[in-house]
Amino acid sequence: MRAVLVVGAGFAGAVYARTLAEAGYTVHVIDQRDHIGGNAFDFVDANGIRVHRYGPHLFHTNVAPVFAWLQRFGRWTPYRHRVRAILPDGRLVPLPVNLDTINLVFGEALATDAEAEAFLRRIAVPIAEPRNAGEHLRARIGDVLTDLFFRPYTRKMWGLELEEMDASIVRRLPIRFDSTDQYFPADCYQALPTDGYTALFQVIFNHPAITLQLETTFVRGMERNYSFCFNSMAIDAYFDHRLGDLPYRSLRFHSRTVSSWDRHDISVRNYTDTGPFTREAWWHCLPDHLVTETGRRSVTVEEPCDYRQNNNERYYPVKTADGRYQTLYQEYRKLAEALPNMTFIGRCGTYQYLDMDQVINQSLAGARRWLAARG
Numbered sequence: 280m281r282a283v284l285v286v287g288a289g290f291a292g293a294v295y296a297r298t299l300a301e302a303g304y305t306v307h308v309i310d311q312r313d314h315i316g317g318n319a320f321d322f323v324d325a326n327g328i329r330v331h332r333y334g335p336h337l338f339h340t341n342v343a344p345v346f347a348w349l350q351r352f353g354r355w356t357p358y359r360h361r362v363r364a365i366l367p368d369g370r371l372v373p374l375p376v377n378l379d380t381i382n383l384v385f386g387e388a389l390a391t392d393a394e395a396e397a398f399l400r401r402i403a404v405p406i407a408e409p410r411n412a413g414e415h416l417r418a419r420i421g422d423v424l425t426d427l428f429f430r431p432y433t434r435k436m437w438g439l440e441l442e443e444m445d446a447s448i449v450r451r452l453p454i455r456f457d458s459t460d461q462y463f464p465a466d467c468y469q470a471l472p473t474d475g476y477t478a479l480f481q482v483i484f485n486h487p488a489i490t491l492q493l494e495t496t497f498v499r500g501m502e503r504n505y506s507f508c509f510n511s512m513a514i515d516a517y518f519d520h521r522l523g524d525l526p527y528r529s530l531r532f533h534s535r536t537v538s539s540w541d542r543h544d545i546s547v548r549n550y551t552d553t554g555p556f557t558r559e560a561w562w563h564c565l566p567d568h569l570v571t572e573t574g575r576r577s578v579t580v581e582e583p584c585d586y587r588q589n590n591n592e593r594y595y596p597v598k599t600a601d602g603r604y605q606t607l608y609q610e611y612r613k614l615a616e617a618l619p620n621m622t623f624i625g626r627c628g629t630y631q632y633l634d635m636d637q638v639i640n641q642s643l644a645g646a647r648r649w650l651a652a653r654g
C-alpha cells in the first residue's frame with residue numbers, strides 16, 4: 280500500500296505531502312481547521328488588506344535549498360523586517376537594541392561601536408555565572424534595558440519572571456553596537472510570498488497524488504488505512520496527556536480598522552508597558568499586503584495567554600529554567616518511537632518553537648530519509 284496519511288496542512292505537512300507525492304506515493308492530508316497553511320495562513324480582509332490570521336509571518340533563512348524549494352511554488356518579494364519599540368513616553372526606538380536605542384533611552388550621544396560596547400559594560404550588573412534569563416540579561420545589558428524591553432514582555436508573553444526562564448531563551452538575542460536596525464541581519468534570504476502564504480500552499484498541495492480534507496480532526500485508528508502517518512498534532516494530545524500536559528503559550532488577536540494613520544513603514548511595533556498586549560502589526564506596511572485601496576487600514580494587536588484560555592491554540596512551547604517540559608517531551612518521544620507506522624513532525628509534534636525555514640528544512644530531510652529507507 281503506497282498511501283500515506285499526513286495530519287496537518289501547515290508547512291510540516293505540506294513539505295511531507297509534496298515530497299512523497301512527487302516520489303509516487305498517494306497522500307491524504309487532513310486538517311482540523313477550515314483552511315490550509317497552518318499558522319502561516321493569510322487572507323484579504325474587508326479593508327482590502329492581507330492579514331496573517333496567526334500573527335506576522337516573516338520568512339528568513341540562510342538555508343539556500345529551503346528558499347529554492349519554496350520558490351518552486353510562487354513568486355517572492357524581497358523584504359527586510361524592522362521593528363520599533365514604543366517607549367513609555369511614546370517615542371519609537373529600534374528593536375533589537377542597537378546604538379540608536381541606547382542613545383535614545385539614556386540620552387547619550389555615543390558615536391561608535393566601541394563607545395556603545397564600553398557604555399554597556401559600565402551599566403552591566405556584575406554576575407559571574409548567570410543562572411537564568413534574568414541574570415543573563417542583567418549581566419549583559421544592565422537593569423534599565425532589561426526592565427524596559429525584556430521584563431514586562433516576558434511576564435506578558437510567558438506568564439513567568441525572567442528569573443524563572445532558561446538563559447538559552449535570551450542568550451541568542453542580538454544586541455548591536457552600530458545603527459543596523461534589521462531584525463534578521465544575518466539571514467541571506469528574506470522575502471514574503473508575493474500572492475500570500477495561502478496561495479503558496481494551494482500550489483504546494485496542487486498535485487494529482489494529494490487529496491486534502493479540511494475540518495477533519497485526527498482520531499486514533501485513522502492511520503490503520505495507510506502504510507504510514509506523518510502527524511503534526513500535539514504529541515501529548517495523541518497520547519491523551521497520559522504523562523502530563525506539554526504546555527504552550529498562545530495569543531489572542533484583536534484586529535481593528537483605522538481610517539487615518541501615521542505615515543510610517545514599520546509593520547511591527549512592540550509595547551514596553553505593563554498592560555496585557557505585546558505588539559501591534561500594521562499589515563499594509565508589508566509588501567503586497569495593501570491588495571485593494573479602500574481608504575482604510577487594519578491593525579492587529581496581540582495578547583498572550585495560556586493555550587487553554589484560547590481554544591487549545593498551541594503557539595509557543597514553554598521553556599522553564601529547569602527544562603521540565605523538554606524532559607517530559609522526551610518521555611512522549613519514547614512512546615512515539617514504539618509506534619511502527621507513525622512519525623510526529625513539525626512544531627507541536629516535536630514540541631519545539633521552530634521558524635518556518637527550520638520546519639521546512641527538517642521536513643525535507645525527514646521525508647527524504649523516509650523515502651531512502653524504503654529504497
Ligand SMILES: Cc1cc2nc3c(=O)[nH]c(=O)nc-3n(C[C@H](O)[C@H](O)[C@H](O)COP(=O)(O)OP(=O)(O)OC[C@H]3O[C@@H](n4cnc5c(N)ncnc54)[C@H](O)[C@@H]3O)c2cc1C
Pocket residue numbers: 286287288289290291292309310311312316317318319333334335336337338339495496497511512513530594595624625626627633634635636638
Ligand atoms: C504568532 C506566531 C508568529 C510566527 N512568526 C513567524 C515568523 O515571523 N517567521 C517564521 O519563520 N516563523 C514564524 N512562526 C512559526 C511558524 O508558524 C511555524 O514555523 C510553522 O507554522 C510551523 O508549521 P507546522 O506545520 O509545524 O505547524 P502549524 O503551522 O501549526 O500546522 C499544524 C497544523 O496541524 C493541524 N492539526 C493539529 N492537530 C490536529 C489534529 N488532531 N487533527 C487534524 N489537524 C490537526 C493544525 O490545525 C494546523 O493547521 C510564528 C508562529 C507563531 C505562532
